[in-house]
Each structure stands twice: as C-alpha cells, then as structure tokens.
Amino acid sequence: MRTPEEKKTFVREKFSSISPKYDFLNSVLSFQIDRYWRWVTTKELKPFPDGPVLDLCAGTLPLSLELARQAKRRQVLAVDFCEDMLRAGVENMPRDERRQRILPVCGDGEEIPVASNTVWGITVAFGVRNLANTQQGLNEMHRVLKPGGKLLILEFSRPANPVVKPVYSFYLNRVLPKVAGLVSGDKEAYEYLASSIAEFYEPDVLLGMMDKAGFARVHRRPMTFGIVSIYVGVK
Numbered sequence: 558m559r560t561p562e563e564k565k566t567f568v569r570e571k572f573s574s575i576s577p578k579y580d581f582l583n584s585v586l587s588f589q590i591d592r593y594w595r596w597v598t599t600k601e602l603k604p605f606p607d608g609p610v611l612d613l614c615a616g617t618l619p620l621s622l623e624l625a626r627q628a629k630r631r632q633v634l635a636v637d638f639c640e641d642m643l644r645a646g647v648e649n650m651p652r653d654e655r656r657q658r659i660l661p662v663c664g665d666g667e668e669i670p671v672a673s674n675t676v677w678g679i680t681v682a683f684g685v686r687n688l689a690n691t692q693q694g695l696n697e698m699h700r701v702l703k704p705g706g707k708l709l710i711l712e713f714s715r716p717a718n719p720v721v722k723p724v725y726s727f728y729l730n731r732v733l734p735k736v737a738g739l740v741s742g743d744k745e746a747y748e749y750l751a752s753s754i755a756e757f758y759e760p761d762v763l764l765g766m767m768d769k770a771g772f773a774r775v776h777r778r779p780m781t782f783g784i785v786s787i788y789v790g791v792k
C-alpha cells in the first residue's frame with residue numbers, strides 16, 4: 558500500500574521510464590483501437606470548436622493532437638506532471654500548424670495550474686486511474702471548467718461479458734507485461750497498468766464522485782465490450 562505522495566512519485570517515475578516507447582507500445586498493444594477511442598471522446602466536444610480546452614494527464618499529447626485536428630481554431634492546454642512524457646510528445650509532434658495551438662504545461666492534475674471557470678472542455682484519457690486522490694482531481698476539473706462546459710474521462714473499465722472477460726484478463730495480466738516489459742525495459746510499469754485497472758473504482762462509484770464534485774448529467778458510455786468507458790459530466 559502506497560501513501561498518496563508515494564503513489565505520485567511512483568507514477569511519475571514509471572511514466573518517465575517508459576516515455577520513449579509509450580506511443581509505440583500503446584498502438585501495438587491496443588491493436589490501434591486507442592486511436593478510435595480518442596477520436597470518439599474528442600467528438601463529444603464538437604459544441605466547443607474554439608476552446609480553450611484542457612487535456613489533463615496529456616502524456617505524449619495524442620489526445621491533444623486529436624483535439625486540435627478536429628477543430629481548426631481550438632486552443633489546447635496540455636497538462637501533465639511528468640515532464641518526460643510531455644517532452645516525448647513535443648519531440649514527436651507532427652510539423653504542422655497544430656504546434657501553435659497546443660500549449661504543454663507541467664503541472665499536477667490535483668492542483669490544476671489554471672484559473673477557475675477558464676476552459677470549455679476537459680479531456681482526461683487514461684489519467685484519472687493514476688491520480689493519487691481522484692476526488693480532489695475531479696473537484697479541480699469542476700473548478701476550472703466554465704459553466705456549461707463538458708468533462709470527458711476516457712478510462713479503462715472491466716468487461717463483464719463472460720467470454721471476453723477471461724481472454725482480456727489473460728492478455729492484460731500475462732501477455733501485456735511480458736511484451737511491454739521487453740520493449741520498454743520496465744515490466745513493473747505494465748504490471749502496474751494491469752493492477753491499476755483491476756483496482757480502479759466501479760463505474761457507478763466514479764459517476765458518484767463526479768456528481769459529488771458538482772457535475773450534472775453524469776453518465777457513462779462503454780465501448781469495445783466495456784474494456785474502456787467514456788464518462789461524461791457537465792458543469
């Protein structure tokens with residue numbers, strides 16, 4: 558059992574260690590479905606084409622890039638507390654005009670370095686599970702959203718289908734840490750991935766926490782047999 562501060566240090570170190578291989582492994586291990594998940598999530602922000610929007614736990618910026626691709630005037634603030642992840646994202650960013658509209662900022666999602674009521678949308682892809690204090694993070698997301706703005710959390714959930722469940726579990730616990738460990742050189746990071754998915758809140762509990770943070774119309778949209786879900790809330 559880690560204290561919240563120990564979890565933060567551990568998570569930051571693990572992402573730092575896998576940052577050079579993160580994008581490659583993400584595509585390979587998800588059979589590129591991750592791109593579809595981010596595309597669907599981003600489309601939910603269609604009513605806010607200009608921004609500014611916040612991509613929290615932005616990592617190597619895949620969702621920030623999609624946010625900027627889908628709306629040509631949108632400004633994206635990309636916040637992550639692991640500098641190496643942001644740096645890898647900036648280094649590999651396509652040399653197009655999106656560079657001017659994506660602003661990477663090193664900062665903590667539990668103390669977001671953004672003024673209250675500032676952004677029209679927030680996306681958090683595969684980040685909420687990594688927060689040391691989820692409720693604190695959700696409270697902060699609510700604070701920085703403008704009234705009427707939308708929160709979208711894309712996160713792993715656990716499939717309930719009796720055929721998919723054991724296959725997915727075998728893949729996640731046995732195959733993935735071995736393959737990703739070999740490629741990234743950090744097996745522990747991918748064992749953490751599996752255990753953090755297994756230990757994460759049930760969907761209804763997370764929706765309850767969003768409600769507690771002040772979000773309205775909270776609901777969940779499961780995708781790909783419930784392997785991931787998009788959680789939606791409005792301020």
Ligand SMILES: C[S@@+](CC[C@H](N)C(=O)[O-])C[C@H]1O[C@@H](n2cnc3c(N)ncnc32)[C@H](O)[C@@H]1O
Pocket residue numbers: 568569572613614615616617618619620636637638639642664665666667681682683684687688689
């Ligand atoms: C699995 S990666 C997701 C990156 C990206 N959003 C994507 O879609 O691939 C999770 C990211 O969350 C970041 N993170 C975890 N806890 C954080 C916190 N408290 N504040 C800011 N970023 C955090 C990590 O550094 C990591 O880059």
